[in-house]
Amino acid sequence: MLKSVTPYLFFNGTCKVALDFYSEALGGSIKEIMTYGEANQQVTDDFDRIIHGQLEIDGQMFMLSDIPKDDSTMLEDRNVYIVLEFDSESAVTEAYERLKDGGEVQMELADMFWGAKYAKLVDKYDIGWDLSYTYPKS
Structure with a gap:
C-alpha cells in the first residue's frame, strides 16, 4: 500500500536558489540542505552543488538536488x-x-x-x- 508520494526536483547548479524561491512562492520551509562537498562526493567539480534538499509545504515534502555536473541531458525529455x-x-x-x-x-x-x-x-x-x-x- 502506498504511504506517500514525494516529488523530486532536479536542477543544474541552481538548487539552492530554487529552494529559496519555492519556499517563498509556496510558503514552505527548507528542512535540509547538504552539498556534494559535505557528503564527500567527488562526482562534481562544484562541491557547493546541493546533493540533497528537503522542502516542506503544508506538511507535504519535496526533495530537490542538483545534478552532479553540467549535463543538461539529465534534465531533458521529462513529461511530469x-x-x-x-x-x-x-x-x-x-x-x-x-x-x-x-x-x-x-x-x-x-x-x-x-x-x-x-x-x-x-x-x-x-x-x-x-x-x-x-x-x-x-
Missing part, C-alpha cells in the same frame, strides 16, 4: 507536472503569480468547466506545475 490543489482561491492565485515570474504560462489561471480555478505553467527552473482550486459544490 506537479499538481498542487489549494484550499482557497486566493492561495492558488498567489502561487500562480509567484511561480509564473520568469516562466512560461501554458494556460492562464481561469475558471474551468469542471468547477475549478486552474492554471498550467513551467517555471523559470523548467519545472511543470498544474495549479488548482476546486470550488465547493453547492
Whole structure:
C-alpha cells in the first residue's frame, strides 16, 4: 500500500536558489540542505552543488538536488507536472503569480468547466506545475 508520494526536483547548479524561491512562492520551509562537498562526493567539480534538499509545504515534502555536473541531458525529455490543489482561491492565485515570474504560462489561471480555478505553467527552473482550486459544490 502506498504511504506517500514525494516529488523530486532536479536542477543544474541552481538548487539552492530554487529552494529559496519555492519556499517563498509556496510558503514552505527548507528542512535540509547538504552539498556534494559535505557528503564527500567527488562526482562534481562544484562541491557547493546541493546533493540533497528537503522542502516542506503544508506538511507535504519535496526533495530537490542538483545534478552532479553540467549535463543538461539529465534534465531533458521529462513529461511530469506537479499538481498542487489549494484550499482557497486566493492561495492558488498567489502561487500562480509567484511561480509564473520568469516562466512560461501554458494556460492562464481561469475558471474551468469542471468547477475549478486552474492554471498550467513551467517555471523559470523548467519545472511543470498544474495549479488548482476546486470550488465547493453547492
